[in-house]
Every structure is written in C-alpha cells, then in structure tokens.
Amino acid sequence: MKILKLKDTNEFTPGAMKRFFLVEDSPSFKIVNFNLDEGVTFPVHSHDLDGELSIQVLEGEGFFLGDGDTKIPAKQGDILISQIREPHGVRSKTQMRILVTIAPPI
Amino acid sequence: MKILKLKDTNEFTPGAMKRFFLVEDSPSFKIVNFNLDEGVTFPVHSHDLDGELSIQVLEGEGFFLGDGDTKIPAKQGDILISQIREPHGVRSKTQMRILVTIAPPI
Numbered sequence: 001m002k003i004l005k006l007k008d009t010n011e012f013t014p015g016a017m018k019r020f021f022l023v024e025d026s027p028s029f030k031i032v033n034f035n036l037d038e039g040v041t042f043p044v045h046s047h048d049l050d051g052e053l054s055i056q057v058l059e060g061e062g063f064f065l066g067d068g069d070t071k072i073p074a075k076q077g078d079i080l081i082s083q084i085r086e087p088h089g090v091r092s093k094t095q096m097r098i099l100v101t102i103a104p105p106i
Numbered sequence: 107m108k109i110l111k112l113k114d115t116n117e118f119t120p121g122a123m124k125r126f127f128l129v130e131d132s133p134s135f136k137i138v139n140f141n142l143d144e145g146v147t148f149p150v151h152s153h154d155l156d157g158e159l160s161i162q163v164l165e166g167e168g169f170f171l172g173d174g175d176t177k178i179p180a181k182q183g184d185i186l187i188s189q190i191r192e193p194h195g196v197r198s199k200t201q202m203r204i205l206v207t208i209a210p211p212i
Contacts, residue, residue, distance in 0.1 A: 001172055001192055006183035023187055028158040028209040029135065031185075052134040054207070058183075066107055077112035077164075079137075081129055086107055101160070103134040103209035 006058065009033050012095055017042055030105035036062070036092035044089035053102040055080040055088070060096030065089035112164065115139050118201055123148060136211035142168070142198035150195035159208045161186040161194070166202030171195035 009020040012035050023031040034042060044065050055064065056079045064072040064080045067087045074080070074090065082088045084106060090098060115126040118141050129137040140148060150171050161170065162185045170178040170186045173193045180186070180196065188194045190212060196204060 001176075001186065001188045001194070003170070003178060004185040004187065006185065022185070023160070026158050026187075028156075029160075029207070031160060031187075050134075052132050054129070054135075054137060056205075064109070070107075072109060079110040079112065079128070080107065081110065081132075081137075082107045088107070099162075101135070101207050101209075103207075 006033060006099070009035070010097070011035060012037050016040060024105070026105060028105070029101055029103040032100045034098050034100065036090065036096045036098070038092055038095050040092050042090040044087045046087045047084050047106055049084050049106055051084040051102065051104050051106065053082055053084055053088070053100060055082070055090060056099045058097040058099055060092060060094040062090060062092035062094070062096045065091055112139060115141070116203070117141060118143050122146060130211070132211060134211070135207055135209040138206045140204050140206065142196065142202045142204070144198055144200050146198050148196040150193045152193045153190050153212055155190050155212055157190040157208065157210050157212065159188055159190055159194070159206060161188070161196065162205045164203040164205055166198060166200040168196060168198035168200070168202045171197055
C-alpha cells in the first residue's frame with residue numbers, strides 16, 4: 001500500500017511536456033502524470049499490443065486526438081478510454097495536467 | 107475510443123455511497139466512481155486475487171483505510187495504490203468523490 005500525491009508533481013516546463021512515472025513497478029498497470037504547457041501536442045501514437053488505457057484530464061483543457069483528424073474537446077473530469085493499439089494523443093489549450101493509466105503496463 | 111465525463115456522475119445520496127460503473131466491459135481494467143456523502147464508510151475489504159487498484163480522491167477529503175487501525179488522511183489529488191488482496195477502504199469527512207481503477211478487473 002502506498003500513497004501518491006498529485007500536488008507533488010504539479011510542475012510544468014515552458015513550451016513542453018513534463019512526465020512523472022507514478023507507478024511503473026506493477027505487473028497490473030502503469031500510471032503516469034503528464035503536465036503539458038499551453039499549446040503543446042502529445043503526438044498521436046499507438047502500440048501493437050493488447051490492453052487499454054485511460055487519459056483523465058486533471059486540470060486545464062485541450063483536446064483528445066485520435067485517428068486522422070479526430071479532435072475531441074477535453075476538459076477537467078473528462079476521461080478518454082482507448083485500446084493501446086488505437087491511435088491516441090492529446091493537445092493542450094491551457095496548461096493541462098493529465099493522468100494516464102495503462103493496463104497491462106507497457 | 108470513448109469519452110466519459112465525471113461531471114455526469116456528480117450525484118450523492120444522503121448518508122450513503124453512490125456507485126457509477128464507468129468502465130466494466132474491458133478485459134484490462136474496471137473503472138468505478140464512488141461518491142460518498144459526509145461521514146460515510148466504504149468498509150475495508152479485500153479479494154484473494156492477483157492484481158492492483160488505485161483509489162484517487164477527485165473531490166473532498168477523508169481517510170484511506172487499511173489493515174487494523176490504518177487510517178491515512180486522503181485529500182484531493184491523493185492516490186492510494188494497493189494490491190487487490192490487501193485490505194483497503196475509505197471513510198469520508200466531507201462529501202467525497204473517488205475514482206477506483208482495478209486491474210485486471212474483478
């Protein structure tokens with residue numbers, strides 16, 4: 001049993017994305033907090049593996065990105081659920097914090 | 107790919123706990139939002155199964171509960187990581203919203 005605190009990773013890099021691996025020692029899932037400065041793109045990508053992921057908007061707003069021109073507004077409290085093998089990405093409008101859970105971990 | 111909105115499940119039952127299964131059709135994980143009215147206990151429990159879970163405090167505050175008298179303050183942005191087979195529970199102080207991710211799903 002352990003406690004993680006999202007307030008401990010509330011840091012941004014100007015014009016870029018900062019990444020904090022909160023859980024990466026578990027066979028069940030990986031949990032990562034990404035903090036995107038305003039106007040930053042987390043490029044669309046996918047992996048040819050079974051499994052799913054969630055991308056939860058903790059703070060700020062932007063867009064969930066997908067295949068082709070898919071661009072879905074993403075606000076605080078919105079959660080994208082996607083297969084790991086489906087193309088997925090994020091673009092921030094304001095500063096934006098997201099929490100990504102990947103199961104099984106990759 | 108699908109989008110869930112936590113603002114759509116922002117409902118409480120006086121003196122009790124309300125439960126919303128956000129993802130329960132995935133072989134990878136289960137995601138559940140529990141909303142506890144103030145002073146409500148989500149009793150300590152465990153399952154004799156491999157896997158882990160996270161309990162993220164979305165809003166409000168209270169305590170993470172564990173084995174014996176374990177009682178850890180839990181505020182917005184705090185995340186408990188636990189084995190499914192470790193005793194775990196929650197007690198709310200204020201109204202409290204939590205997001206539970208279980209992998210693999212049980």
